[in-house]
Amino acid sequence: MKAKEVKNLLEKVGNQKPLIHNITNVVVTNFNANGILAMGASPVMANAVEEAADMAAAADALVLNIGTLDSAQVEAVYLAGRAANKKGIPVVLDPVGAGATPYRTNTVRELVENLDITLLRGNAGEVSAISGIDSEIKGVDAAGGDKDTKKIAEHASFELGIPVAVTGPIDAVTDGTSVYQINNGHSMMSRITGTGCLASAVAAAFLSQSNDILSGAAAALGYYGVAAERAEGFSSMQGPGTFQAELLNALYNVGEMDLRQKLNIQLKNAGEIND
Amino acid sequence: MKAKEVKNLLEKVGNQKPLIHNITNVVVTNFNANGILAMGASPVMANAVEEAADMAAAADALVLNIGTLDSAQVEAVYLAGRAANKKGIPVVLDPVGAGATPYRTNTVRELVENLDITLLRGNAGEVSAISGIDSEIKGVDAAGGDKDTKKIAEHASFELGIPVAVTGPIDAVTDGTSVYQINNGHSMMSRITGTGCLASAVAAAFLSQSNDILSGAAAALGYYGVAAERAEGFSSMQGPGTFQAELLNALYNVGEMDLRQKLNIQLKNAGEIND
Amino acid sequence: MKAKEVKNLLEKVGNQKPLIHNITNVVVTNFNANGILAMGASPVMANAVEEAADMAAAADALVLNIGTLDSAQVEAVYLAGRAANKKGIPVVLDPVGAGATPYRTNTVRELVENLDITLLRGNAGEVSAISGIDSEIKGVDAAGGDKDTKKIAEHASFELGIPVAVTGPIDAVTDGTSVYQINNGHSMMSRITGTGCLASAVAAAFLSQSNDILSGAAAALGYYGVAAERAEGFSSMQGPGTFQAELLNALYNVGEMDLRQKLNIQLKNAGEIND
Numbered sequence: 001m002k003a004k005e006v007k008n009l010l011e012k013v014g015n016q017k018p019l020i021h022n023i024t025n026v027v028v029t030n031f032n033a034n035g036i037l038a039m040g041a042s043p044v045m046a047n048a049v050e051e052a053a054d055m056a057a058a059a060d061a062l063v064l065n066i067g068t069l070d071s072a073q074v075e076a077v078y079l080a081g082r083a084a085n086k087k088g089i090p091v092v093l094d095p096v097g098a099g100a101t102p103y104r105t106n107t108v109r110e111l112v113e114n115l116d117i118t119l120l121r122g123n124a125g126e127v128s129a130i131s132g133i134d135s136e137i138k139g140v141d142a143a144g145g146d147k148d149t150k151k152i153a154e155h156a157s158f159e160l161g162i163p164v165a166v167t168g169p170i171d172a173v174t175d176g177t178s179v180y181q182i183n184n185g186h187s188m189m190s191r192i193t194g195t196g197c198l199a200s201a202v203a204a205a206f207l208s209q210s211n212d213i214l215s216g217a218a219a220a221l222g223y224y225g226v227a228a229e230r231a232e233g234f235s236s237m238q239g240p241g242t243f244q245a246e247l248l249n250a251l252y253n254v255g256e257m258d259l260r261q262k263l264n265i266q267l268k269n270a271g272e273i274n275d
Numbered sequence: 276m277k278a279k280e281v282k283n284l285l286e287k288v289g290n291q292k293p294l295i296h297n298i299t300n301v302v303v304t305n306f307n308a309n310g311i312l313a314m315g316a317s318p319v320m321a322n323a324v325e326e327a328a329d330m331a332a333a334a335d336a337l338v339l340n341i342g343t344l345d346s347a348q349v350e351a352v353y354l355a356g357r358a359a360n361k362k363g364i365p366v367v368l369d370p371v372g373a374g375a376t377p378y379r380t381n382t383v384r385e386l387v388e389n390l391d392i393t394l395l396r397g398n399a400g401e402v403s404a405i406s407g408i409d410s411e412i413k414g415v416d417a418a419g420g421d422k423d424t425k426k427i428a429e430h431a432s433f434e435l436g437i438p439v440a441v442t443g444p445i446d447a448v449t450d451g452t453s454v455y456q457i458n459n460g461h462s463m464m465s466r467i468t469g470t471g472c473l474a475s476a477v478a479a480a481f482l483s484q485s486n487d488i489l490s491g492a493a494a495a496l497g498y499y500g501v502a503a504e505r506a507e508g509f510s511s512m513q514g515p516g517t518f519q520a521e522l523l524n525a526l527y528n529v530g531e532m533d534l535r536q537k538l539n540i541q542l543k544n545a546g547e548i549n550d
Numbered sequence: 551m552k553a554k555e556v557k558n559l560l561e562k563v564g565n566q567k568p569l570i571h572n573i574t575n576v577v578v579t580n581f582n583a584n585g586i587l588a589m590g591a592s593p594v595m596a597n598a599v600e601e602a603a604d605m606a607a608a609a610d611a612l613v614l615n616i617g618t619l620d621s622a623q624v625e626a627v628y629l630a631g632r633a634a635n636k637k638g639i640p641v642v643l644d645p646v647g648a649g650a651t652p653y654r655t656n657t658v659r660e661l662v663e664n665l666d667i668t669l670l671r672g673n674a675g676e677v678s679a680i681s682g683i684d685s686e687i688k689g690v691d692a693a694g695g696d697k698d699t700k701k702i703a704e705h706a707s708f709e710l711g712i713p714v715a716v717t718g719p720i721d722a723v724t725d726g727t728s729v730y731q732i733n734n735g736h737s738m739m740s741r742i743t744g745t746g747c748l749a750s751a752v753a754a755a756f757l758s759q760s761n762d763i764l765s766g767a768a769a770a771l772g773y774y775g776v777a778a779e780r781a782e783g784f785s786s787m788q789g790p791g792t793f794q795a796e797l798l799n800a801l802y803n804v805g806e807m808d809l810r811q812k813l814n815i816q817l818k819n820a821g822e823i824n825d
Contacts, residue, residue, distance in 0.1 A: 027579040027595050029302040033468040038515050043468065044372065045302050048345035054376040070598035070622075072345075097594065101604040191802070193583035193593065239799025240588050249514025252466070304577040308743040313790050318743065319647065320577050323620035329651040347620075524789030527741070 003259035012209040014040030018060035025067025028194030038251035056080035061204035067096035081115040090118040090207035094200040099129025131156035180218035183264035184225025278534035287484040289315030293335035300342025303469030313526035331355035336479035342371035356390040365393040365482035369475040374404025406431035455493035458539040459500025553809035562759040564590030568610035575617025578744030588801035591755040606630035611754035617646035631665040640668040640757035644750040649679025681706035730768035733814035734775025
């Protein structure tokens, strides 16, 4: 994918300032709202059943993040999800911690069955747990290799019937036919909380401005990974506290020059052997 | 208003360390608690119906922020609000997102009717929605001009019968008779989440130490705006991540010299034509 | 205590990456998750009754923090606490704001009675309130002297029958027989929110890797205090916004050299007169 394509979507986000409705966990609310603002979109966090549907109906994209879910939030998730489906806006599902407890795994599976999910975005362990390949692929974690990420995404997309993005050292986005592999990002992203959650929100913002789910999601993750590389350059190994601030700075400042220099996204066929 | 007047109130806050009870949204809790600490006051966040009244009765000021309200929180808001009214401490209402959903707009109107609100502090869009002037003033948003801010505040104060502060590029605080216009602040404030919420908390801290609502609120917004200008000076266009940290630094460090150099507050009559 | 002992525990944390389950308040979730990550452990925040027991059963240590408790969270605390006790993992109780409302004080007392608490970690005021010595020791606050901290910890440990850590300018950890006094830390810790809460989480991570409660908790508070000193060195008096980021950096970067230069922990007998 060319830097120009990513830059164009980023500019559309900045010009349109899409309203991104987040039903998300209490750990990342501040960081994710600031990340959404930094990229030029407008965040709103509204978890209550009393207004979840109304807010989703006013939004341009919806992020459903189960990081600190409980039964009231699940109810709000369904209300917002149905309103978003009715309106036809993108819905990104972030299965935080799926696999850690039966409650999370089951809730995610039910959401995928009962709502039209535009994109499932998780790490290798979470996505594996949802699509039931824990026993087949061993040692899956955020530090896993690129082949794992691609295979896990392909398997999950096949099993769940929806586009899937698996993020890690190399990100993979697939609909079961094509796969984008995004070779951007930095290992410091795993040393602060909420970078995965923010990846989902960035994807939602890009999808609200894209006609194509796969390339839109890949562009989002490319932009996000380039921002992380820029952030680590500026934080100069000082540590995660500085990196967190610099990631927000980078989301705000990444321009065509950064993208031209750093963007590294390849399009492949799903199931390709020599990858 | 003179820098000395603002400085005196700020010093009273630092000496008295008033306890500011916040029933607020989950997005800004950390940032606002740190902002309140940075200015020298003591924050407490307590949303539960089980203790909202007790905590308000122990506090020196109460902030009611509806950013992520639900029915349980609304119940806590009433319990705390009545306890605060009984004790006679200032109550600042922040109508985050009023106008975005009927639930928010209606909840704010009922709060204004049923509690003694010392100050309503919102942005132009929120305050317009509450006072029912959506259709009269078009294109109202945070980027609106100074006349809009003043008119919206005056109209809302007249309609609601309480002092109103509308913040934006130029802030306006009015009781319907007099208006303070605060020409401080920086546009970066709109690029991080929670700066409006923190403005309400800073106002609550100043009001706990002031005998006059209007001048106390104006002094708070002047101090806050000067801190934002100082913060942007120190963050040197690095971006919102750095600005967020520098705003806390500035709230901690703003002194008489900053106020003398930057404070710009004018007192006018409400309804004045040549403003 | 020698730097080597602290360093060894810190390395065990980094190698084992223990899962620290936090049922904590909405103010500190992001900061504490980042602090836990920075030190090399794995945080999870899960408050819901639907999964609290499952998550605790999967964890290596449990932190129970009542900073924004309500009845649903108290139910989750009991479910997680019983699962943790059954598994035999350390449980650290942080009585945030005990003494401020009867709800907090009573909830903490009941938790101590009904769960096996490995360590109670609070400030002087909180611990005094729980053990009922408000009237005996006057003027207790975070700025209190070293003797107060030691006495309060000893009294609470005697009254409650569990190990107690009281943090302040000088920290004291005791089981009623021995007392560790930790002369590390920096006054800036009291100017940002959540440093006490994070101390509890750091202690939980160390306790998950230690065979001895008292020395494990003391080592944790020593490491944490040294990190705070390093952070203030790097933030160079810029203010609390910078200090917050630098504290995360320091937790990530503190090594044997920092510990050798700064660690200052003494072991004494409880009740010793000449302390």
